[in-house]
Amino acid sequence: MHNTFTPCLKAEWLKKRHSFSSWLVIIGGSFTPLIYMLVFFIYPKQLADLHQSPGFWKMLFLRSWETMSLLLLPMGIVLAVSLITQLEFKNNTWKQLHTAPVSFSSIYFSKLMVILVMMLQLFILFNFTTYLSAVIPSMLSKKVPFPLYEMNVFYFLKENSIFFITCLPMVAFQYLISLQFKNFLVPIGAGLALVTAGLIAHSWKYIYMIPSTYTGLHFMEAATNKPSGHNIIALSLGYFLFFVVLGYVLYIAKKEKG
Amino acid sequence: MPKILFGMQQLTQTTCFADQIAHFAEKSYLTAGKFLLLLYIKSRTMYSVQTSGVFHHFSENDPVLKDIALQVPSGSIYGFLGPNGAGKTTTLRLLLGLIKKQQGSILIFDKPIENHRMEILRNIGSLIEMPSMYGHLTASENLRIWQQLYQCPYSRIAKALETVDLANTGTKKVSQFSLGMKQRLGIAAALLHEPSLLILDEPTNGLDPYGMMEIRDLLKKLNYEHGITIVISSHLLSEIEKLVTHTGIISHGQMVFQGTLDSLVSRQLSASKLILNTSNNLQATDVLKLLQLDTSIENGMLTIPIPEKEMIAQLNRELVKANIDVYEINPVQKDLETIFMELINQTTHA
Numbered sequence: 001m002h003n004t005f006t007p008c009l010k011a012e013w014l015k016k017r018h019s020f021s022s023w024l025v026i027i028g029g030s031f032t033p034l035i036y037m038l039v040f041f042i043y044p045k046q047l048a049d050l051h052q053s054p055g056f057w058k059m060l061f062l063r064s065w066e067t068m069s070l071l072l073l074p075m076g077i078v079l080a081v082s083l084i085t086q087l088e089f090k091n092n093t094w095k096q097l098h099t100a101p102v103s104f105s106s107i108y109f110s111k112l113m114v115i116l117v118m119m120l121q122l123f124i125l126f127n128f129t130t131y132l133s134a135v136i137p138s139m140l141s142k143k144v145p146f147p148l149y150e151m152n153v154f155y156f157l158k159e160n161s162i163f164f165i166t167c168l169p170m171v172a173f174q175y176l177i178s179l180q181f182k183n184f185l186v187p188i189g190a191g192l193a194l195v196t197a198g199l200i201a202h203s204w205k206y207i208y209m210i211p212s213t214y215t216g217l218h219f220m221e222a223a224t225n226k227p228s229g230h231n232i233i234a235l236s237l238g239y240f241l242f243f244v245v246l247g248y249v250l251y252i253a254k255k256e257k258g
Numbered sequence: 259m260p261k262i263l264f265g266m267q268q269l270t271q272t273t274c275f276a277d278q279i280a281h282f283a284e285k286s287y288l289t290a291g292k293f294l295l296l297l298y299i300k301s302r303t304m305y306s307v308q309t310s311g312v313f314h315h316f317s318e319n320d321p322v323l324k325d326i327a328l329q330v331p332s333g334s335i336y337g338f339l340g341p342n343g344a345g346k347t348t349t350l351r352l353l354l355g356l357i358k359k360q361q362g363s364i365l366i367f368d369k370p371i372e373n374h375r376m377e378i379l380r381n382i383g384s385l386i387e388m389p390s391m392y393g394h395l396t397a398s399e400n401l402r403i404w405q406q407l408y409q410c411p412y413s414r415i416a417k418a419l420e421t422v423d424l425a426n427t428g429t430k431k432v433s434q435f436s437l438g439m440k441q442r443l444g445i446a447a448a449l450l451h452e453p454s455l456l457i458l459d460e461p462t463n464g465l466d467p468y469g470m471m472e473i474r475d476l477l478k479k480l481n482y483e484h485g486i487t488i489v490i491s492s493h494l495l496s497e498i499e500k501l502v503t504h505t506g507i508i509s510h511g512q513m514v515f516q517g518t519l520d521s522l523v524s525r526q527l528s529a530s531k532l533i534l535n536t537s538n539n540l541q542a543t544d545v546l547k548l549l550q551l552d553t554s555i556e557n558g559m560l561t562i563p564i565p566e567k568e569m570i571a572q573l574n575r576e577l578v579k580a581n582i583d584v585y586e587i588n589p590v591q592k593d594l595e596t597i598f599m600e601l602i603n604q605t606t607h608a
C-alpha cells in the first residue's frame with residue numbers, strides 16, 4: 001500500500017503556518033514565564049528570595065508550572081486543538097481533503113501528530129522562557145546575583161515528560177469532539193466544562209477519574225513531594241489511548257465526509 | 259474522439275458480440291487477438307463515470323435521489339443540469355465518496371469507488387460547491403498543501419496558478435480574495451495533479467459574466483488539448499449550453515433527460531409549433547380538423563404542431579376558401595430553455 005502518512009503530515013504542517021493555533025503555542029508557552037519575568041523586574045526581592053531557597057532551578061520551574069498546570073495548559077489545549085480542526089470546518093476544506101488520494105487514517109493520525117509536535121514546541125518554549133525569566137532580570141538588575149547553580153538535567157527531562165503525558169488525555173478528548181462538531185462552540189464548551197469540572201472537584205474523592213486534572217494533580221505531587229496515591233501516568237496513558245481509538249472510530253464511521 | 263467512442267459503444271452493446279468481432283477482424287486484416295485487445299482498451303475507457311440505480315436519502319422516507327443513472331463518456335464535457343435542490347451536489351458527493359453510498363452502483367474509470375478509493379481519487383480533480391481553501395494562507399501556500407497530498411511536481415503550482423490567472427497574487431491571503439478569485443484557485447487546485455476527470459459543482463457560481471466566460475474557455479481548452487473528461491453542474495442551461503457535449507438533466511432527484519446536446523437540440527425541432535392568427539379561430543379549428551391537424555388554442559391563438567411546408571400552403575388555402583381572414587402564420591421554435599423548463603416541470607406534476 002502506498003504510504004500516505006508522510007504527505008499528510010507535511011500538508012498538515014503547512015496548514016498550521018500563520019494559523020491562530022500556532023500563535024497560541026507561542027503565547028501559551030511564554031505567558032507565565034514572561035509574567036514572572038516582569039514580577040522579578042519590579043520586585044527583585046522575590047527573585048533574591050528564590051536564591052536563598054534550596055534548588056533554585058527546581059523552585060523556579062515549579063513556580064512557572066503552578067498556574068500553567070492547573071488552568072492555562074488545559075484551557076490552551078482546549079482552544080488550540082479546537083482551532084486546528086476548525087481550520088477545516090471554517091474553510092469548507094473537509095470535502096477537498098477527503099477527496100485527496102490519502103487514507104482517512106493518515107489524515108486522522110497526521111493531524112494528531114501535528115498537535116503533539118506543537119505541544120512539544122510549547123514545552124520547549126516554556127522551559128526556555130522560564131530559564132530566561134530568572135536570567136534576564138538578574139543580568140539587568142544589580143540587586144540579584146546571576147544564577148550559576150548546576151542544573152539537574154535528568155530531573156527536568158523527567159518532569160517535563162510526565163507533564164507531557166498528563167496533557168495527553170485532554171488533547172485526545174478535545175481532538176475527538178472537535179472533529180465531530182462543525183460549530184466551534186460545542187467542542188470549546190465541552191472542553192472548558194471538563195476543565196472547570198476538574199477545578200471545582202479539587203477535593204472530590206474521585207477527582208483522579210476526571211481526565212482534565214492530571215497535569216494539576218502531578219503538579220501537586222511535584223510541588224509537595226507527596227504522591228497522590230494514584231498512578232497518574234498510567235491513567236493518563238489509558239485515557240489517551242481510549243480517546244484516540246474512540247475518536248478514530250467515530251471519525252471513520254462518519255457518514256458525511258464533507 | 260467522443261464520436262468514435264460512441265460507435266464503439268453501440269458495437270459492444272450488440273448481442274452477437276463474438277460474431278461481430280470475428281467479422282470485423284477478418285475484414286480489417288487484424289488478428290482477432292489484436293482486435294480484442296483494442297476493443298478491450300476502448301471499452302475500458304468508454305465511460306469515465308457510470309452509475310445505475312442510485313438512491314439516496316438523508317432522512318427516512320425522504321429520498322433525495324431516485325434511480326440516478328449517469329453515463330459520462332470519456333473525453334466528453336458533461337453538463338449536469340437541474341434546479342436548486344434537485345440533487346446535483348448530492349450526486350457528485352456520492353461520486354467522490356464524500357457520502358456513503360446507500361443503494362445502486364457507482365463506477366468511476368470502471369471501478370467501484372468503495373474498493374478503489376485512492377486509486378480513483380488520484381485521477382480526479384474536484385470542486386464541490388463553495389470554494390474550499392485555507393483563508394490564512396496565500397494561493398501558492400494553499401496549492402503547496404495539495405501538491406503534497408497528490409505528490410505531484412512542485413513546478414505544477416506555478417503552472418496551475420498561471421492557468422487560472424492567479425500568478426500575481428503574491429503574499430495576499432486567500433481570505434482577502436474575491437469570490438471569483440477563490441473559485442479560480444479552487445479550479446487551480448483541481449487541475450494541479452493533471453487529473454483525467456474533473457468534477458466541478460457549479461464552478462461559475464458568484465462569478466461575473468466575464469469570469470464565467472473565462473472559465474468556460476479554460477474548460478474547453480483543457481478538454482480539447484488534454485482530453486480531460488469534465489462533469490460540470492449548473493442550474494442554468496444558458497451558462498453551459500455552449501460548453502457541453504453531453505447533458506444529463508435532474509429534477510427532484512430524478513433524471514429526466516440524458517444524451518448528447520445534439521439530441522436535446524433535435525428535441526427542440528420536433529417540439530416546434532405553428533401559431534395562426536385568424537378572424538375566426540373557432541371556425542378555423544373545424545377547417546384544420548378536416549385536414550387532420552391537431553389544433554389547440556393557446557393565449558387566444560390557434561396552435562398546431564409544425565407541419566410540412568406543403569401542408570402550410572394547403573391549410574392557408576383552405577382557410578381563405580372558408581372565408582376566414584388569416585392575419586399571421588408564425589412558426590415558433592421552443593428554445594432550449596423552454597425544453598429544459600418543461601423537462602423539469604414534468605416531475606413536479608408527477
Ligand SMILES: Nc1ncnc2c1ncn2[C@@H]1O[C@H](COP(=O)(O)OP(=O)(O)O)[C@@H](O)[C@H]1O
Nearest residue numbers: 316317322340341342343344345346347348349
Ligand atoms: N446534508 C444534508 N442533510 C439533509 N438534507 C440534505 C443534505 N444535503 C442536501 N440535502 C437535501 O437534498 C436535496 C438535494 O440537495 P442538493 O444535492 O444540494 O441539490 P442541488 O445541488 O441540485 O442544488 C435538497 O432537498 C437538500 O435540502
Ligand SMILES: [Mg+2]
Nearest residue numbers: 346347387460
Ligand atoms: Mg448544489
